[in-house]
Amino acid sequence: MSTEALEPNRRDFLVVAGNAFAAVGAASLLWPFIQQMNPDASTMALSSVEVDLAPVKEGQAITAMWRGKPIFIRSRTKAEVTSAVDVDVKNLPDGLARNENLPADDPATDANRTIKGHENWIVLIGICTHLGCIPKGQVMGDERGEFGGWFCPCHGSQYDTSGRIRKGPAPRNLEVPTYAFMTDTKIKIG
Amino acid sequence: MGGRTSNYVATTRWGKWLDERLPIGRVVKNQFIDYPTPRNLNYLWTFGGILSLILVGQIVTGVILAMHYQPSATGAFDSIEHIRRDVNYGWMIRNFHSVGASMFFFAVYVHIFRGFYYGSYKAPREVLWILGVLIMLLMMATAFMGYTLPWGQMSFWGVTVITNLFSALDTIINGLGTAIVEWLWGGYAVSGVTLNRFFSLHYLLPFVLTGVVVLHIWALHVVGQNNPTGLDLKEADDCIPMHPYATSKDAVGIFAFLLLYAWFVFFVPDYLGHADNYVEANPLVTPPHIVPEWYFLPFYAILRAFTSSFLGIPLGQYAKLCGVVAMFSAVVVIAFAPWLDTSRIRSAKYRPIFKWFFWFFLFTCVALGYLGSKPAEGVYVVASQIFTVCYFLFFLVAMPIVGIIETPRRLPRSISESVLGKGGGGLPSGAAAAPDVR
Numbered sequence: 001m002s003t004e005a006l007e008p009n010r011r012d013f014l015v016v017a018g019n020a021f022a023a024v025g026a027a028s029l030l031w032p033f034i035q036q037m038n039p040d041a042s043t044m045a046l047s048s049v050e051v052d053l054a055p056v057k058e059g060q061a062i063t064a065m066w067r068g069k070p071i072f073i074r075s076r077t078k079a080e081v082t083s084a085v086d087v088d089v090k091n092l093p094d095g096l097a098r099n100e101n102l103p104a105d106d107p108a109t110d111a112n113r114t115i116k117g118h119e120n121w122i123v124l125i126g127i128c129t130h131l132g133c134i135p136k137g138q139v140m141g142d143e144r145g146e147f148g149g150w151f152c153p154c155h156g157s158q159y160d161t162s163g164r165i166r167k168g169p170a171p172r173n174l175e176v177p178t179y180a181f182m183t184d185t186k187i188k189i190g
Numbered sequence: 191m192g193g194r195t196s197n198y199v200a201t202t203r204w205g206k207w208l209d210e211r212l213p214i215g216r217v218v219k220n221q222f223i224d225y226p227t228p229r230n231l232n233y234l235w236t237f238g239g240i241l242s243l244i245l246v247g248q249i250v251t252g253v254i255l256a257m258h259y260q261p262s263a264t265g266a267f268d269s270i271e272h273i274r275r276d277v278n279y280g281w282m283i284r285n286f287h288s289v290g291a292s293m294f295f296f297a298v299y300v301h302i303f304r305g306f307y308y309g310s311y312k313a314p315r316e317v318l319w320i321l322g323v324l325i326m327l328l329m330m331a332t333a334f335m336g337y338t339l340p341w342g343q344m345s346f347w348g349v350t351v352i353t354n355l356f357s358a359l360d361t362i363i364n365g366l367g368t369a370i371v372e373w374l375w376g377g378y379a380v381s382g383v384t385l386n387r388f389f390s391l392h393y394l395l396p397f398v399l400t401g402v403v404v405l406h407i408w409a410l411h412v413v414g415q416n417n418p419t420g421l422d423l424k425e426a427d428d429c430i431p432m433h434p435y436a437t438s439k440d441a442v443g444i445f446a447f448l449l450l451y452a453w454f455v456f457f458v459p460d461y462l463g464h465a466d467n468y469v470e471a472n473p474l475v476t477p478p479h480i481v482p483e484w485y486f487l488p489f490y491a492i493l494r495a496f497t498s499s500f501l502g503i504p505l506g507q508y509a510k511l512c513g514v515v516a517m518f519s520a521v522v523v524i525a526f527a528p529w530l531d532t533s534r535i536r537s538a539k540y541r542p543i544f545k546w547f548f549w550f551f552l553f554t555c556v557a558l559g560y561l562g563s564k565p566a567e568g569v570y571v572v573a574s575q576i577f578t579v580c581y582f583l584f585f586l587v588a589m590p591i592v593g594i595i596e597t598p599r600r601l602p603r604s605i606s607e608s609v610l611g612k613g614g615g616g617l618p619s620g621a622a623a624a625p626d627v628r
Binding site: 034037038039040043063065067068069070093094127130131132133134135152153154155156167168169170171172 | 347350351352353354355357358360361372373374375376377378379381383387473474475476478479480494496497498506507508509510511513565566567
């Protein structure tokens with residue numbers, strides 16, 4: 001056997017190629033083992049729910065369930081709408097609409113948080129964007145925070161009547177889910 | 191291990207046969223019977239043995255509980271009540287397990303603070319120390335997933351809050367955090383699917399932990415035990431055989447600890463828990479005040495200290511990310527202690543300045559624990575922020591600087607001198623260095 005370094009021969013090539021194939025094969029086998037933990041087909045299938053708004057009077061709120069998440073639906077009073085419209089978007093901690101029905105970079109005006117013609121209704125995913133608690137403010141007598149919207153009891157995040165974060169550790173506005181008015185008193189979420 | 195000469199002699203034919211094939215008796219004799227132990231170990235050194243015992247206890251009671259428990263959103267809560275009321279001695283085994291988790295953390299915190307005080311993290315024990323930090327991380331993950339299993343309100347909302355920590359990554363790459371959280375949950379919210387996988391991992395991790403504990407003990411037996419003087423073993427007089435000396439002292443410590451454990455189990459089993467966890471999980475109602483188990487409170491206080499501003503510095507949308515990073519850093523920074531501490535003197539007994547910083551650090555941790563149990567508002571937030579800064583200053587400023595500016599006290603020449611006084615080193619009257627001397 002020679003002690004000098006030789007040009008790579010056929011055997012070197014086969015060893016490198018064989019090991020590379022084994023490595024790629026092992027790595028790709030990993031994917032199913034990761035993917036099995038993602039939401040399964042039965043969870044994904046629960047895609048939409050319809051909610052009847054007829055019994056909800058002005059100033060009242062109801063909570064619906066969609067994909068295992070609470071959905072806040074509030075019929076806002078005139079004063080609540082006005083206070084939400086009057087806010088200057090520039091002064092908000094999160095200036096984006098966070099509305100699934102609109103492009104991602106739309107500003108967080110009250111108009112962009114609601115649906116045209118139904119501005120008194122606000123529909124939100126009722127999960128605090130800080131660490132996932134359910135904010136208070138759906139039931140009469142709940143603490144609603146300084147801005148009259150929702151107040152998260154876990155770490156003190158405060159949302160206004162448009163569901164926008166105004167104070168506290170939460171980074172984003174409450175999300176507006178994909179939804180549409182089927183009739184004037186019925187919405188379909190998802 | 192250690193390269194010491196072995197005085198193990200197999201006496202029977204069967205013993206000789208086994209010794210040539212698997213020298214297990216030799217290892218036990220060398221490492222756990224004749225093993226040279228510093229003669230001056232105090233009761234703080236019994237916590238290693240205490241921790242090993244609790245680990246075994248948690249595994250035994252856990253395996254039994256798994257025989258009666260149902261890991262499903264519909265069955266979990268009821269099956270815990272079934273264990274407590276119907277299963278023979280189920281109440282006792284369940285209490286051993288749930289109180290055992292608290293005792294485990296209590297003992298591990300004593301063990302860690304002992305390491306800080308006597309400088310057990312310093313060379314040559316760096317790997318031993320890092321393995322210890324890894325064990326603490328595994329304990330935290332295991333305890334967190336275990337607390338999910340009763341499927342009460344605190345279980346459910348604890349998991350929701352802690353898994354949501356990963357969504358902080360959304361501020362770096364949009365959508366990454368959400369994808370990770372949904373992957374952890376197996377859905378769009380915490381559900382029975384989440385419970386099921388946490389049960390599987392809660393059963394697995396203690397065995398991983400046991401593996402790391404074996405490495406921890408191995409590393410310990412390579413470098414030898416630290417001791418209250420922090421000196422290396424130099425003379426034959428410095429050490430005594432592990433058995434029966436260290437083992438009998440360990441036994442006293444273990445029985446004292448078991449008294450405390452038993453008092454909790456039999457008299458106040460729910461004292462360390464939360465009443466809210468006896469209400470079944472409800473995804474639509476968050477309890478008014480979510481608090482983790484007591485052993486996570488200091489870290490929880492650090493997480494919550496980062497509100498929209500931190501000591502007047504506005505954080506805006508990065509508040510959540512900062513809180514999460516600080517909380518994880520609070521654990522990770524411990525692993526760097528061997529290199530952050532610049533002093534070559536191990537024991538704080540001979541470090542007049544560091545000693546005060548140690549006690550203040552202990553106070554900081556207790557204060558953070560208290561603040562973690564309080565609502566995140568007003569003066570509590572400011573206090574949490576101040577103590578969070580103190581926590582990190584201990585590692586990043588006090589440890590490096592004190593080591594440079596401090597003049598240590600005069601060290602004894604050896605361990606035996608510190609025990610017997612100057613001119614000692616010979617045997618004091620009535621003391622036996624080895625059991626066969628008497």
